Every structure is written in C-alpha cells, then in structure tokens.
Amino acid sequence: MTLKVRVRFAPAPTGLLHIGNARTALFNYLFAKKEKGTFVLRIEDTDVERSTEASIEAILHDLKWLGIAWDEGPDVGGPYGPYRQTQRLSLYRRAVEELIEKGKVYKCFCSPERLESLRKEQLSKGMMPKYDGKCRFLEKEEISDREAEGLRPVFRFKVDRGGIAFQDLIHGRMSFDSTGMSDFIIIRSDGMAAYNFACVIDDHAMDISHVIRGDDHLSNTPRQILIYRAMGWSPPTFAHHPLILGPDRTPLSKRHGATAVSQYREEGFLPESLLNYLVLLGWSPPEGDEILSLEKMIQSFSFTGLSRNAPTHSLKKLEWLNSHYLRHIDKDRLFHLLLPYLEKEGIPAQQYDPTYLKEVCHLLRDNLTTLSQVRDYLGIFFDEKFYFEEEAQKRFSEPASRETLQKVLKIIEDLPEKAAGVHTSLFHQLEEKTGQKGKPLYATLRAGITGKMKGPELAKILPLLGKERMVKRLKKALELTS
Numbered sequence: 001m002t003l004k005v006r007v008r009f010a011p012a013p014t015g016l017l018h019i020g021n022a023r024t025a026l027f028n029y030l031f032a033k034k035e036k037g038t039f040v041l042r043i044e045d046t047d048v049e050r051s052t053e054a055s056i057e058a059i060l061h062d063l064k065w066l067g068i069a070w071d072e073g074p075d076v077g078g079p080y081g082p083y084r085q086t087q088r089l090s091l092y093r094r095a096v097e098e099l100i101e102k103g104k105v106y107k108c109f110c111s112p113e114r115l116e117s118l119r120k121e122q123l124s125k126g127m128m129p130k131y132d133g134k135c136r137f138l139e140k141e142e143i144s145d146r147e148a149e150g151l152r153p154v155f156r157f158k159v160d161r162g163g164i165a166f167q168d169l170i171h172g173r174m175s176f177d178s179t180g181m182s183d184f185i186i187i188r189s190d191g192m193a194a195y196n197f198a199c200v201i202d203d204h205a206m207d208i209s210h211v212i213r214g215d216d217h218l219s220n221t222p223r224q225i226l227i228y229r230a231m232g233w234s235p236p237t238f239a240h241h242p243l244i245l246g247p248d249r250t251p252l253s254k255r256h257g258a259t260a261v262s263q264y265r266e267e268g269f270l271p272e273s274l275l276n277y278l279v280l281l282g283w284s285p286p287e288g289d290e291i292l293s294l295e296k297m298i299q300s301f302s303f304t305g306l307s308r309n310a311p312t313h314s315l316k317k318l319e320w321l322n323s324h325y326l327r328h329i330d331k332d333r334l335f336h337l338l339l340p341y342l343e344k345e346g347i348p349a350q351q352y353d354p355t356y357l358k359e360v361c362h363l364l365r366d367n368l369t370t371l372s373q374v375r376d377y378l379g380i381f382f383d384e385k386f387y388f389e390e391e392a393q394k395r396f397s398e399p400a401s402r403e404t405l406q407k408v409l410k411i412i413e414d415l416p417e418k419a420a421g422v423h424t425s426l427f428h429q430l431e432e433k434t435g436q437k438g439k440p441l442y443a444t445l446r447a448g449i450t451g452k453m454k455g456p457e458l459a460k461i462l463p464l465l466g467k468e469r470m471v472k473r474l475k476k477a478l479e480l481t482s
C-alpha cells in the first residue's frame with residue numbers, strides 16, 4: 001500500500017507572514033499537489049501571550065493572496081479538526097497522562113531562580129547549560145506536598161542517553177546524540193503544551209506523512225522523535241529546507257528590509273512574481289526555466305531539486321520577475337490593481353473617464369517594476385500632479401531649447417485638434433520646421449509636455465493628453481525659460 005501524502009503548514013500566529021514561511025507553505029503545497037495528497041493548515045497558537053486573531057486572519061489572507069490553497073484548515077474544517085492547537089488541549093492532556101503512566105514524563109517544580117543559578121554555575125564551569133534532573137526522582141508525597149503549597153509544575157520529558165537518527169529528504173541521514181540534551185518541557189506551568197509536544201501529537205493525530213519545514217527546526221526533530229518513540233508511534237518523513245539569508249548571510253530578518261508577504265504586496269509585487277521568486281530560492285526546476293506558473297511548479301516539483309545550501313535574498317531578482325509579469329498582465333487586471341495606488345496618491349479616480357484611466361495604466365505597464373512606482377509617472381497624465389522635474393527645468397535653461405519649445409508650440413497650436421495627438425503628422429512637421437531630429441528635439445518635447453525626462457513612448461502619450469493640455473504645458477515651460 002502506498003502511503004497517502006498528507007502535509008501541513010503550521011504557522012504560529014504571532015506576527016505577519018514572513019516570506020520564508022510563505023516559501024515553506026509553498027513547498028508543502030507543491031509536494032501535496034504533485035503527489036495528489038492533502039495540504040493541511042494548522043494554527044499553532046499555544047503561545048497565547050503572543051498569538052492574535054489579527055495575525056491568524058492576516059496569515060490566511062496572505063496565503064490566499066498567493067494562491068496557496070489548503071484542503072483542511074481552521075476556516076474550511078476537515079476530518080482531522082479542529083485545526084487550532086488551543087482547541088486541541090484535551091488531546092495533549094491525554095497524551096501527557098499516558099506518558100506519565102509509562103514513566104516517560106515527570107513533574108518539575110524547580111523555580112526559575114533555581115534554574116537560572118544552575119545555568120550560571122554550569123556556564124562558569126565551562127559546561128553546556130542543562131537541566132540537572134533534580135525533580136526526576138521526587139517521591140509521590142513530595143509531589144503532593146508541593147502541589148498542596150500551590151506550586152504549579154511544568155512537565156518534563158525524560159531524555160535517556162542514546163543516539164537518534166533519521167533520514168532527511170534534503171539533508172540525508174542526520175544523527176544526534178541525546179547526551180547533551182536536557183529533559184525538555186512538554187507542558188508549561190500555565191498548562192499549555194509546548195511546541196515540540198503539541199506538534200508531535202497533532203502530526204500523528206492528523207496522519208501527517210511528511211513534515212516539510214525550515215532548517216531552524218532541525219534541532220527540534222530529535223526531541224520530537226523521542227516523543228514518537230515514547231508514544232510507540234512511527235515518525236513521519238522529515239524534510240528540512242535551508243532558510244533564506246540576507247546579503248550578510250544571516251537569516252533574513254527585518255534589519256535586511258521587508259520580510260513580510262504583506263509588505264511586498266503593498267509595494268506592488270504580484271502574487272505570481274513572489275511565488276515564482278520564492279520557489280526559485282534554493283530550488284531549480286529540472287528544465288531550468290525561470291518563469292514558472294503555479295501549475296508548472298506543481299508538475300516539476302521534487303525534493304531532489306532542493307539545494308542544501310541556503311539561498312540569499314535578491315530583491316533585484318524579485319523585481320526582474322515582477323517586471324516580467326507586469327509586462328504580460330491583462331489590461332483590466334492591471335487597471336484594477338493600479339486603482340488603489342492612484343487613489344492613494346490623491347487621484348480622484350471616479351472623476352475620470354474609466355477608458356482614459358485604463359489606457360494610462362496600460363501605457364505605464366512597461367515602465368513599472370512594482371505597482372507603487374506608478375506614482376513617479378502620474379504628473380504626465382493628471383494635471384493635479386503635473387510639475388516640471390528639475391532635470392526638465394535644466395533642459396529649458398539651454399538657449400536652443402527655448403527656440404525649440406517656441407516652434408513646437410506654434411506647430412501644435414496650428415494643428416487641428418485631432419492631428420495634434422497623432423505623432424506621425426506632428427513629428428513630421430516638427431522635424432521639418434525645427435530642422436532638428438533625434439534626442440535634442442524629442443527630449444525637449446518630452447520635457448515640455450510631460451515635465452519629465454523619462455516615461456512611456458511619447459508617441460503614445462500625446463494622443464492621451466490632447467492638444468489643449470499640450471499647449472498649456474508648453475506655455476508653462478516657456479515661462480520657465482524666460
């Protein structure tokens with residue numbers, strides 16, 4: 001019988017979804033889809049102090065935005081629910097009782113002060129800090145005395161000496177020695193299950209076949225394997241992928257810049273660009289293609305393409321991918337995506353003809369690396385944002401420019417309304433009457449009409465502006481030259 005693939009993404013809702021976690025979710029999703037398995041979303045919210053509803057909502061929203069859909073989860077339910085750990089506490093309680101009965105777990109009453117001084121003492125002797133097992137051997141009476149005093153214990157898992165090995169799908173065989181390991185806490189004094197414990201109980205209860213997660217959990221895996229052993233369960237298959245690093249080769253964090261999926265969305269990256277970028281970080285598709293749709297990623301995904309070396313974040317690469325996707329985006333979708341950016345910049349979109357707005361957005365498509373960059377070009381198309389850039393003003397200070405501007409103005413004024421926006425007739429006359437060609441002529445024309453030295457093709461801008469606006473702007477430009 002082949003094992004049915006069931007994987008899970010298990011975020012702790014203590015903040016925004018980090019792009020590194022989104023990448024973990026993506027790998028899980030791709031593997032599930034490739035293997036016709038199930039992708040589960042489980043919310044690990046046992047750190048009640050730091051977990052928030054807002055964060056759960058934001059994580060769900062970001063995953064949906066990326067197009068990473070789960071088959072089972074807190075909102076859609078499923079046969080293995082509930083999918084929030086705080087709703088599964090009775091399951092953990094039962095497991096602890098079983099482990100106590102088996103003599104694998106004990107109550108520990110050591111105070112934080114004792115643990116701290118123990119730690120300091122060990123460090124001063126050059127030893128690795130480790131719990132000394134003081135409460136391992138408490139008598140029943142000692143336990144009930146302490147409980148009668150009102151002391152709340154933590155539950156510790158007994159770590160016996162020995163080796164722990166497992167086969168990782170990315171790293172190969174991994175082996176650990178438990179000698180240096182403390183008896184670790186599985187239930188905290190507030191009664192909440194600690195991560196390593198809740199994770200194992202849930203992965204088992206949810207029939208998870210493969211645990212795909214970041215390298216930062218490699219040190220947790222031996223502890224989790226010990227819990228599997230103690231419960232008499234067989235562990236799932238593990239795959240630990242390297243984390244994304246910043247340019248200084250330390251794990252990507254806020255000090256390197258934006259790390260949250262939502263920050264990239266706000267900046268104006270498309271979900272397909274971000275997904276494509278994330279999948280290429282440390283994974284090479286067998287055919288070597290760089291542009292990959294989600295369907296294509298699913299088809300080609302396998303662990304063999306995943307590198308053991310940590311990838312470095314490259315904003316340049318992400319921008320390159322985003323420019324690519326923007327250049328291929330459908331006109332209506334681009335319009336809808338850009339509308340909030342126009343409004344944010346103070347353009348009252350509802351006061352404009354939607355056809356005009358759509359044409360403007362379409363025309364800007366090739367100039368944008370991110371959607372938010374639309375702000376750099378708004379002055380060209382919206383009078384309320386129009387101004388002459390410093391570079392444009394500098395251009396007008398050249399004496400030849402004034403002459404060119406005057407001639408240009410005259411030609412445009414004399415042209416019938418319709419012809420003024422048609423570059424073939426206009427450019428032809430301009431070249432003939434100014435005796436100029438190429439850059440000197442067109443750079444001045446661009447500066448005079450758009451206020452900028454850069455932007456989309458002039459020939460495409462002019463018909464959108466119309467004669468009246470061109471004349472008005474050229475007159476303003478001439479005022480600046482006098």
Ligand code: GLU
Pocket residue numbers: 009010011012044199212213217
């Ligand atoms: N809640 C853990 C985290 O967010 C999950 C780790 C795991 O996948 O086991 O890192």
